[in-house]
Amino acid sequence: MAEVPLVVVAGFPLALDRRYQAETHMWVLETGPGRVRIGMDALGIETSGTLAQLSFSPTGTELSAGRPFGELEAAKFVGPLISPVSGTVANVNEEVARDPGLAARDPYGAGWLIEASVSEIGDKGSGLLAEPAEITAWFAARVTHYRRSGLIAQ
Amino acid sequence: MVEPLRIVDFGRSSPLRSQTLWHAIAYGVSTSERATLSFTRPAAPYVCLGYHRGVEEVDRDYCLENGLPLLRRMVGGGPVYLDSDQLFFQICLPVRVVPAARCQAMRLLLEPAVTAFRAVGVSAVLDDDLEICAGDRKICGHGAARIEDAVVVCGNLIERFDHERAARVLALADPCQRDQTLTLMRRFVAPTPLDPAAFQAALIAAYATALGLGPELGGLTGAERAALASLDERFASDAWLAGPVRQARARACGPSARQVKVRSGVWTLGASYDGARVAASVVRGMIELVRLHDRGLNGSKDRAERALTGIPLQSAASVLAGFGDPGRRLAVAFATADPARL
Numbered sequence: 001m002a003e004v005p006l007v008v009v010a011g012f013p014l015a016l017d018r019r020y021q022a023e024t025h026m027w028v029l030e031t032g033p034g035r036v037r038i039g040m041d042a043l044g045i046e047t048s049g050t051l052a053q054l055s056f057s058p059t060g061t062e063l064s065a066g067r068p069f070g071e072l073e074a075a076k077f078v079g080p081l082i083s084p085v086s087g088t089v090a091n092v093n094e095e096v097a098r099d100p101g102l103a104a105r106d107p108y109g110a111g112w113l114i115e116a117s118v119s120e121i122g123d124k125g126s127g128l129l130a131e132p133a134e135i136t137a138w139f140a141a142r143v144t145h146y147r148r149s150g151l152i153a154q
Numbered sequence: 155m156v157e158p159l160r161i162v163d164f165g166r167s168s169p170l171r172s173q174t175l176w177h178a179i180a181y182g183v184s185t186s187e188r189a190t191l192s193f194t195r196p197a198a199p200y201v202c203l204g205y206h207r208g209v210e211e212v213d214r215d216y217c218l219e220n221g222l223p224l225l226r227r228m229v230g231g232g233p234v235y236l237d238s239d240q241l242f243f244q245i246c247l248p249v250r251v252v253p254a255a256r257c258q259a260m261r262l263l264l265e266p267a268v269t270a271f272r273a274v275g276v277s278a279v280l281d282d283d284l285e286i287c288a289g290d291r292k293i294c295g296h297g298a299a300r301i302e303d304a305v306v307v308c309g310n311l312i313e314r315f316d317h318e319r320a321a322r323v324l325a326l327a328d329p330c331q332r333d334q335t336l337t338l339m340r341r342f343v344a345p346t347p348l349d350p351a352a353f354q355a356a357l358i359a360a361y362a363t364a365l366g367l368g369p370e371l372g373g374l375t376g377a378e379r380a381a382l383a384s385l386d387e388r389f390a391s392d393a394w395l396a397g398p399v400r401q402a403r404a405r406a407c408g409p410s411a412r413q414v415k416v417r418s419g420v421w422t423l424g425a426s427y428d429g430a431r432v433a434a435s436v437v438r439g440m441i442e443l444v445r446l447h448d449r450g451l452n453g454s455k456d457r458a459e460r461a462l463t464g465i466p467l468q469s470a471a472s473v474l475a476g477f478g479d480p481g482r483r484l485a486v487a488f489a490t491a492d493p494a495r496l
Contacts, residue, residue, distance in 0.1 A: 048255075050494050051494070052230070052495055052496070053230070074230075075230075075256060075260060076204070076230035076296060076297045077230055077297075078205045078228060078230045078297075079256065149253075151257070
């Protein structure tokens with residue numbers, strides 16, 4: 001896969017070639033007709049703590065937007081990975097399941113989590129941020145918020 | 155009017171119920187949004203696996219021979235030995251009142267436990283790794299999870315701790331690693347032989363104060379009883395015990411490794427590659443003790459062990475580079491160490 005073009009916003013890398021679910025910090029990248037790749041952005045990973053384990057629903061599992069597609073464990077805390085889209089799990093990244101640190105090292109590239117077959121990603125009303133300007137503004141505001149609340153270093 | 159903190163004391167329960175009861179409460183809190191602090195004590199010993207951990211980490215033959223059931227919980231962490239000398243507590247809150255960032259949530263929900271320990275005379279602190287310690291020693295195990303729309307953090311009062319059994323239930327191929335694990339457990343995991351009733355009262359007061367809630371005795375709701383029946387079945391099933399889908403971590407013919415975390419920053423490594431074997435104790439990033447085995451080391455075994463002792467773990471490969479082919483094999487075994495996966 002080609003190298004991901006990144007910008008740096010408030011000290012964190014951000015890819016502007018995809019959509020984002022603001023609450024969960026999940027990104028969605030269209031990789032072909034009806035096919036998307038899903039991962040977590042650098043800020044979501046940073047605020048999760050050191051990733052110890054990742055597990056995913058198996059291929060073929062139905063996905064619902066807002067419902068879990070797997071689990072993440074960091075600092076002995078197990079929590080759901082929330083799907084930003086509805087569809088079906090088409091592939092899981094076994095490399096990142098073996099080595100969860102990959103998600104932190106390359107969150108927008110090799111650290112993707114799953115691929116899904118979808119009928120539509122949705123634009124307005126889907127809750128996904130799509131425009132580079134709104135993604136950048138949202139991301140910068142989240143970094144500021146997390147810094148103010150002491151979740152990430154100043 | 156002060157909102158209630160439901161207090162549920164299950165008393166002694168079977169190993170299975172000592173897990174399923176509080177999971178049922180989590181499902182209940184997810185819909186009822188009633189903050190709940192619950193207690194139970196297992197009536198018999200057992201071994202419990204963290205949500206993502208593999209059954210192969212436990213010596214199942216030993217457990218079978220000694221009548222120790224093996225269960226899987228929904229919170230994180232490694233395999234642990236549990237018995238009736240441990241009082242479990244669980245604080246469960248609706249997700250909307252818990253900070254979204256897990257480190258912040260853990261701190262918020264573990265600090266009242268520290269307050270309770272201090273109230274009964276233990277100089278406990280919550281360290282930077284979110285472990286409850288007295289001095290250098292961990293005194294409370296914990297784990298956490300979001301279960302549907304509830305967040306639960308579990309902990310325990312360890313009145314007495316059977317270090318030997320806690321080390322023995324682990325599947326460890328290398329006896330050196332088992333010995334090292336036991337030594338570190340004795341040094342870094344300590345019981346706090348308190349009056350459990352006093353601790354329980356202190357815990358209730360601390361959580362009620364921290365959360366601004368009023369303690370109120372309660373029991374399971376009808377929905378929670380229904381959830382309990384379903385959880386009893388699920389937790390006793392082979393499918394649940396097998397765990398979530400896990401991908402093979404080791405490549406075929408690659409090095410094999412086993413890491414055992416004793417407390418944060420303190421762990422043992424047992425690793426092998428192409429006939430070379432390493433058993434090492436790592437304390438805060440430094441190799442404190444190491445035992446090496448390789449067919450080619452001959453007379454240089456002691457020298458290699460001395461060279462590795464007291465150095466940072468990440469320097470092991472460069473030190474071993476001076477020991478020829480055996481050093482290269484041992485370095486591959488050492489390279490399997492991954493503190494992030496502990």
